[in-house]
Amino acid sequence: MSDYPKTQDLMRRGAEFLGSDYAILCGAMSWVSERNLVAAISNGGGFGVIACGAMTPELLDAEIAGTKALTDRPFGVNLITMHPQLSELIAVCAKHGVGHVVLAGGIPPKGSVEAIKAFGAKVLVFAPTIALAKKLFRSGADALVIEGMEAGGHIGPVSTSVLAQEFLPALAEEHLVFVAGGIGRGEAIAGYLEMGAAGVQLGTRFACAAESIAHPDFKKAFFRANARDAVASVQVDARLPVIPVRALKNKGTEEFTAKQREVAGLLDSGVVAMGEAQLQIEHYWAGALRRAVIDGDVEAGSIMAGQSVGMVKQEEPVAEIIDGLMAEAEAALTRR
Structure with missing residues (x-):
């Protein structure tokens, strides 16, 4: 792990919250964010997140155990709020002592945040408006992810840059806010950190990492796009x-x-x-x-794929991707 003093200073709150070296979350990509990629991201200094998606409790149980076998660093689990077995999935996270649970796909059902916090885990949520974000923080959420329409997968209607300008001045002083959507280089990370973000979330840049189990033809489609x-x-x-x-x-x-x-x-x-x-x-x-x-x-x-797909040109080890992003952010902050 290299030292990037200016970037790490701006990331300190986020990194301490996650327990990672760098406040770089990996977005939960179904079928992609599984044990191999998640462990590699956490081992590389970032924070890997298992994409539970439509998994049964039994499958999630095996995936968490498999990830633990590959890393002793912290990682999280992303749960979809509309999953019919959400309470059972939360129980699986409790069984394994998962430290961070991301609730995605809608407003968390009543009792879900409390159930997660009951076993000592931190809760990360998504919110499309400041009013809802404040309500979720009052309800016990520990951190917020704002995700712009540039992201891959399910998206909202507003761009990352506009969300950052709305949310960060209003919330970042008192709360932990991570910025996501279309982030592909360290210069953008530096900019959002300077605006008050606790850290960032990237998915597309990691989808074709050497440790990703995605099919070679899937990766080639990224490289061409x-x-x-x-x-x-x-x-x-x-x-x-x-x-x-x-x-x-x-x-x-x-x-x-x-x-x-x-x-x-x-x-x-x-x-x-x-x-x-x-x-x-x-x-x-x-x-x-x-x-x-x-x-x-x-x-x-x-x-x-997110709109940052054009910045994915080749298969690289996760550690090199993370170090590259951090070096770009550090150089940008140094130039300032």
């Missing part, structure tokens, strides 16, 4: 609200549009209720993502 290739999905029916997903444009993005029309038709005919319709959409994404990441189907699968 530029920022304009990472497009947001389109909602085709106002009655079927779909959270946009950013991924590399391919046949799969077209198939998703067709899938929405199909589900909207089932909704029209009364074959499925709204909840089931939305679940079908989520299942589509989970399956399409697996086809791309694990099977290497980069035509019909979902190649979720």
